[in-house]
Amino acid sequence: MQAISLxxxxxxxxxxxxxxxxxxxxxxxxxxxxxxxxxxxxxxxxVLTKEAKGALAVFLLAGTWWIFEVVPIGITSLAIGVxxxxxxxxxxxxxxxxxxxxxxxxxxxxxxxxxVFTKTGLTKRLAYKILxxxxxxxxxxxLGCFVVTAALTHxxxxxxxxxxxxxxxxxxxxxxxxxxxxxxxxKALFMGMAFVAGAGSIVTLLGAARGAVAIGFFxxxxxxxxxxxxxxxxxFPIGWAMVFILWGFFMIVLKPEKKKIPGLxxxxxxxxxxxxxxxxxxxxxxxxxxxxxxxxSLRSFVPFxxxxxxxxxxxxxxxLFFILKILDLKDLEAIPWNIILLFGGAMSIGFxxxxxxxxxxxxxxxxxxxxxxxxxxxxxxxxxxxxxMTNFIMNVAAIAISLPVALVIAPYLGVAPEVILFxxxxxxxxxxxxxxxxxxxxxxxxxRQFTTGEFFKYGIPASIILxxxxxxxxxxxxxxxxxxxxxx
Numbered sequence: 001m002q003a004i005s006l007x008x009x010x011x012x013x014x015x016x017x018x019x020x021x022x023x024x025x026x027x028x029x030x031x032x033x034x035x036x037x038x039x040x041x042x043x044x045x046x047v048l049t050k051e052a053k054g055a056l057a058v059f060l061l062a063g064t065w066w067i068f069e070v071v072p073i074g075i076t077s078l079a080i081g082v083x084x085x086x087x088x089x090x091x092x093x094x095x096x097x098x099x100x101x102x103x104x105x106x107x108x109x110x111x112x113x114x115x116v117f118t119k120t121g122l123t124k125r126l127a128y129k130i131l132x133x134x135x136x137x138x139x140x141x142x143l144g145c146f147v148v149t150a151a152l153t154h155x156x157x158x159x160x161x162x163x164x165x166x167x168x169x170x171x172x173x174x175x176x177x178x179x180x181x182x183x184x185x186x187k188a189l190f191m192g193m194a195f196v197a198g199a200g201s202i203v204t205l206l207g208a209a210r211g212a213v214a215i216g217f218f219x220x221x222x223x224x225x226x227x228x229x230x231x232x233x234x235x236f237p238i239g240w241a242m243v244f245i246l247w248g249f250f251m252i253v254l255k256p257e258k259k260k261i262p263g264l265x266x267x268x269x270x271x272x273x274x275x276x277x278x279x280x281x282x283x284x285x286x287x288x289x290x291x292x293x294x295x296x297s298l299r300s301f302v303p304f305x306x307x308x309x310x311x312x313x314x315x316x317x318x319x320l321f322f323i324l325k326i327l328d329l330k331d332l333e334a335i336p337w338n339i340i341l342l343f344g345g346a347m348s349i350g351f352x353x354x355x356x357x358x359x360x361x362x363x364x365x366x367x368x369x370x371x372x373x374x375x376x377x378x379x380x381x382x383x384x385x386x387x388x389m390t391n392f393i394m395n396v397a398a399i400a401i402s403l404p405v406a407l408v409i410a411p412y413l414g415v416a417p418e419v420i421l422f423x424x425x426x427x428x429x430x431x432x433x434x435x436x437x438x439x440x441x442x443x444x445x446x447x448r449q450f451t452t453g454e455f456f457k458y459g460i461p462a463s464i465i466l467x468x469x470x471x472x473x474x475x476x477x478x479x480x481x482x483x484x485x486x487x488x
Contacts, residue, residue, distance in 0.1 A: 012131045015070050020236035022064035030057035030087060038364035041371055041409050052358035054089035057348075059358070062349055063392060066434055069452040073435060073445075074338040077345020090352055096321050098351050099344030099419035102311035107343050107439045108335070109314040110163035112287055114443070115331055116321055118167040120285045121275060127171035128272035136264040138176070138185055138256040142192060142249050145169060145270065149193050150200030150243045156293045157310065158208055164289075165193055170447065175268075176261055185256035187447035187458075192250045195462060196439040198241035202429035204228070206297050208311075208430050214399045214421060219439035221407045222417045229363070234422055234483055237293075238473050247464060253458060276346055281326055292317045339442045348434035350393035358394065359401040367405050375413045376474065379423050382406045383470045387463060391437040415486040423470055430466050432459035 005156030038046040048056075058080055065076040067413070077099075084095040098104075117123040134144035152161040169189050176185055205215075205228055215226045266375060295313050299305045321327040353359040363385065370381040382402060389398035406420050431437025433456055435445050441455065450458075480483055 014068075018064060018068040019041050019070045022061040022070070024084065025064060026057045026061040027058075030054050030137050036271070038361045039368065040364050040405060041368065041412065045185065046357065046364055048360050048361045049357060052356040052361060053088050054084070054087055055352045055356040055358040056362075057087075058083050058089060059349055059353060059392060062345065063434070065311070066224065066436060067456050072338055073442075073452065074345075075273035076100050077341045077343075077348070078167055080345040080349050084348070085150075086353055089356065094355070095348055095352070098348040099341070101344075102309055104340065104343050104347055106157075106311040106314055107159055107442075108340055109311070109318045110157075110159045110439065111339065112318045112321065112327070113165035113314075114166050115335070116285045116289070116317075116326060117164060119331065120326065120360030122286060123167040125272065125275055125278070127168045128268040128275075131166065131172060131175070131268035132265055132272065135259045136229060136262060137254075138258055138261065141172065141261075142185075142188055142250065142256075144187065145172065146192055146196045146243055146247050148343040150196045150461040153197055155297055156295065157206070158197040158381070159439035159443075160196050160293065160296075160314065161200075162193065165197075165385055166190075166443050166446070169193055173447075173449075175260070177401065180448060182449045183257055184254040185258070186447065187454065188250035188254040190444040190447040190449045191455060191458060192246060194438070194440040194444040195246050195430070196243045197424045198430040198432075198438055199239050199246065201239075202426055203239040204232050208429065210399055211425060214403060214425050217399070217403050218407070218421050221404060224417075226418075228422065231422075231425075234478060234481060235425070237477055237481075238293065238426055238469060239429075241470060242466065245469070246462065249465060251463060253461070254432075270373055274468045284324060285321070285326055288317045288320050315468060336446050339446055342436060342442050343439065346393070353393055354401065360405075362389075363401045363405050367402065367409060371409050371412065373413075375415045376471075378409070378413050379415060379419055379474055380467065380471060382420060383423040383427045384467065386424045387431070387466065388433075390428045391431040391433040399424055411487065414487045416487055418483055419474060419478065419485050422478065422483070423474060426470055426473070427466060430463075430464040432466065433485055434459075452456070 032053065035048045035053065037048070040046070061083065062076055062080050065071065065079070066073060070076075071079075081095045084090045085092045089095075117126075129140070130144055130148065134140045145168075149161060149165050152164065172188060173186055177183055202211070205211045211231060215231070219225050235303065292314050295305065295308070296310050299308060299310070322332075354364075366385050367381065370378045373381075386398050386402050389402070403421065403424055406424070407417050410417055410420050431441065434450055435441045435455060445452070445455070474485065
């Protein structure tokens, strides 16, 4: 009887409840009677098909299981593929091929780069240099890490930046705490890195693919081209304001347990000197990594490089690391496949919502609610919709489903298309709620400093701050900078 009682106490009722809630949402939506059509401003009807309703059901299941981490996040991703196939939302070929799209392979290669930084010693060398500069105050350490992260996203993809910064932060954190036990400083350091990687990535077209896609839609629909420098001009103050605001936010909600790490600067200097001269492996690794980054960055400017895919370019580095024996089989087996599966599932649900028409149905229903509202409310509704959707599906897809609809509605409210484009791009770059929203979120999670629930909890106020920044930009900052807001 005693053994039975102990077993009863060990049952994780919270886990069972949220597994059940996810399943109830799935079956409730999937087998619900047909839902009304979405109708766009021109009167065109968009039917929510059986498959599209199934996509929404999988979407709700995945969101619930991801937020409450009822099973490992990679296993929830596998469930996304399995439920699509078993309930005939999409074919097995479609549902599972998304687990190895170029975007997923890009994340794989980025994680490998992070491993190389650590194994060769580049991580420690760079971490010690940062600590020597920023000093012993934990607030300045956080700020220094955030500024370096944001600055790097101006010239390279934020996924690659996160993979580069992650091992640096692990080294820095090891000088704060003796083990990997979660602390306020650890949570702020790793979550903050993910958040500011997004904030920095909106400033140039090199930070992520979403900018180029949005500009392409804008040109096709409006007939006007937004240049590289025009985008940076309007995005720079918003991106960097968010970097410093997020630093202040984390200093308040996750105030470090220690104000200082006494003797840190001297210790960092001693450790840096002890490493000696840079090794051949460090030079080779750095050359390979930065050559790949340079080629990816030049794609926007050099015509003959444009046909090349970023995933193929960055995977060259992975192949070279193994050819040159910088990495071996043990390193390959040590890659965090939980994170790879997470993004495979994210791509699968994203394409599922897109291909079945469920995402378009959601966008039209949401935006048409505001088609007769005040212009400011309409702009904010677009920003909000993109912000929510980009936490669940690829930010490129979130832009692709919402921007065309918004640009059609905008003229009826006298809203200039530029403000629609830039407001959507800002929120598309900063998914603060779910790990699947962006690769830096998932990379930061590998630190085990925070749970998916904690990420969601701190992401809510951060998202509210982001919406406040959008409002300030639309009403004050962008008009002062010369952006057209209303059609005269």
